[in-house]
Amino acid sequence: MxxxxxxxxxxxxxxxxxxxxxxxxxxxxxxxxxxxxxxxxxxxxxxxxxxxxxxxxxxxxxxxxxxxxxxxxxxxxxxxxxxxxxxxxxxxxxxxxxxxxxxxxxxxxxxxxxxxxxxYGSENNLKRHGSAVSLTSNTLSTASTSSFKKGRGLKEKVAEIETFRDILCQQIDTLQQYFDACAETTPSLRGASGELQVADFKGEALTFKATAAGVIATLQHCVELVGQREEVWRRRMEREVEKRRKAEEQARTAASRRLIIHSSPDYEEGPHSALNDEEFYDAVETGLDRLEEEDEFRERLKNKSSMKPLLSKVSQHPLWPEIDRITVEQLHYARLGVGEGGWQLFAEDGEMKMYKREEEVDGLVVDPLKACHVVKGVTGHEMCHYFFSPDYRMDWESTIEQMTVLEKVSEDTLIFLQVHKRIWPASQRDSLFWSHIRKVPDDKDRDSQDIWIVCNHSTDSSEFPANTSKCVRIYLTVCLVCQTLVDPPKDDAKITRDNITCKVTYCSVVNPGGWAPASVLRAVYKREYPKFLKRFTSYVADQCKDKPIMF
Known part of the structure; x- marks a missing residue:
């Protein structure tokens, strides 16, 4: 400003x-x-x-x-x-x-x-000019222009024209009196026969008055015609409105979700939003559909660089104690079963099952989520690599508008700033978090010897403080744990992708950072999380099918 x-x-x-x-x-x-x-x-x-x-x-x-x-x-x-x-x-x-x-x-x-x-209106403007004061063409033009800016209807315009006519008639009468007086007192204006040799101002004045009256009568007739036409259009509009109302009622019956767009900022996200939960959900759902359509036509980035195992070199960084502690906690959390802790199954599609617990913090929905899935033809290392690497994130994450790697702590740890696409009427969101990938050390007490984990957790930055721009900051803790299962081939044949399966466990706790109806958020989670997990795992399987296996 x-x-x-x-x-x-x-x-x-x-x-x-x-x-x-x-x-x-x-x-x-x-x-x-x-x-x-x-x-x-x-x-x-x-x-x-x-x-x-x-x-x-x-x-x-x-x-x-x-x-x-x-x-x-x-x-x-x-x-x-x-x-x-x-x-x-x-x-x-x-x-x-x-x-x-x-x-x-x-x-x-x-x-x-x-x-x-x-x-307001021509009355105030006209009072500035006395009936005996001449209105020059410039003054008259200015007054009439201002008056036409202020007036709102044809009847008001006709009234203004009548007022101007009255003023002009008074001025013509004044001028006629002036010329009559001049003719009486000036002998040179008379000819040899004694008749006046000047124009007939009186006749011209009568003609002008008649012409002005004719103009006003014509304008009044136009107003009447417009009024009649307006009545016809009004009745036609009422019929169209009634037809549209009936059509909308039928549409609501056939499709329970309908987008309601409001142009006022009063319908933005916030505790004083005039949108009810159903309208809020309709708007968000339609926005998500639009993002999917954009994602379908977006060209996928091709990265032909070979994938290399990532080894930890982050132990000297100030964030390392937090990174190590939270990663270990999330690994333990992911390994726990869903039989206890109040988990509710809310989505199931083949091998994929998704569970949630309903929790709120300060009125904001932060429902923990846990998903289990099985993907054939990929390893745990490959799945985690594509989830961690910024080279591929824009391919499978359709909600991101902008992604920046603020700091490369090491080959296995990055700090990201992501700006997410806005879905009206919610405010735009951003997230700032560190992301860490590692292979879980071998555990002799467990059958599997090949487990990888990617852990993302919100952090702070003095250069990019939260909620200081147009974006609301999201706070998140997300982990992806992937375990490779190998079905040994017969006759000592070479292992192919047909012999490998990846067991995926995905856990997340997301604080939206700003107010939104709880029912809407939960409905969106129920719809979007299964689609996200299927989209990501299908993307990885498609990327890896023609590449060498990376254990």
Whole structure:
């Protein structure tokens, strides 16, 4: 937000003589654009009774992007947001937001002052000109232009024209009296026969009055025709609205989920959101469908570099104690069964089973999730490699808008900052976490000798603090534990991918970081987690099918 906007009052002599000035103001405010782009910075200008906006101050020479007259506008500060105010004229509403309450109050006061001081309609403008004062073409044009900006209907326009006609008629009468007086007192204006040698101003005045009356009568007739046409269209619209209402009722019966789009920021995520849980879920579900469609047409990145085993070199890093402790905890957590602890099976598809527990922290849903799956043709090392490596993440993770590796701690430990795609009406999210991959040491008490784990856990960064930008920070703990099972081939044949199977255990605890209806989040989890796990495991199987086996 700039600090160079200023409150400027007009010093026009004609305006000051009649007791009112036009307050002017300009500056940068956040303007709600639409449900996709949300709040955007715009250069706002208040001048000559018009509130207009530009994309930036540098664009003011290329024409405004939109403008509304504030003479009949309603300026309303927001009930909960102390920095926001709405300016509305009929059905047109501008949602504006200042950087601080003081700046918001300054804008509101100037807008209200402009409405109070400027007056409305042609009556105030016309009172500035006496009936005996000539309206020059420039003044008349200015007054009529201003009047047409302020008026709202054809009837008001006809009334304004009648007022202007009355003024012109009075001026013509005055001029006629003046010329009659001049003719009586100036002998040179008479010819040899004693008749006046001047134009018949009186006849011209009568003709002008008749012409003006004819124009007004024609305009009144036009108003009547428009009114009749308006009535026909109104009845037709009522019929169309009724048809649409019935069609929507039938659609709701056939499809229980329907997207309801609201253009106002009042329908954004937050405790004061005007969306109910069902509408919130419909909006989120449709947004997720759109992401899937984009993902289907997105070209997959091809990385032909050979995969190499990753060995730990992170023990000297300040985060290492936390990384080691949480990774061991998550491995133990993943190995525990689901028979105890209140796990509920909520999704099942062949070998894949997903369990959850319903938990909330400070009113936010943080339901722990555990998924078990079996994938043929890949090893645990390959599965964890594709889950960990940033080279492939954009291929299988369709919700990411931007991914940055902030720090490469070692070959097996990275720190990621991810910005996730926004799904209206939820706010955009980001996540900052370390990711660590390792092979689990051999355990003589266990049959398997090949287990790999990837553990992701939220961390902090002074360079990228949480919730300081447009994004809400997600806090997460995720682990992927993969165990390779080998079915020995007969007759000492070479092991192929047909002989290997990967047992996958996926655990996650995600804090969304911001308010959203609990029922919506749980419905989204139930829908998206199974799709995510199937998408990821299918991606790995497809990538590995023609490559050498990596144990």
């Amino acid at each position: 700039t600090d160079d906007h200023a409150l400027v009052f007009s010093d026009d002599e004609d305006d000051s003589d009649n007791g009112y000035n036009h307050p002017e103001m300009q500056g940068v405010l956040s303007k709600w654009t639409n449900y996709i782009h949300g709040w955007q910075s715009r250069f706002i200008v208040l001048k000559d009774g018009t509130l207009s906006y530009y994309k930036s101050e540098q664009d003011t020479g290329f024409g405004c992007r939109g403008a509304i007259s504030i003479y009949k506008a309603t300026v309303k500060p927001h009930e909960f947001d102390e920095c926001r105010f709405d300016v509305s004229v009929n059905d047109c509403v501008w949602y504006l937001r200042a950087d601080n309450p003081e700046e918001k109050q300054q804008w509101v006061e100037v807008l209200e002052a402009h409405k109070a001081e400027s007056g």
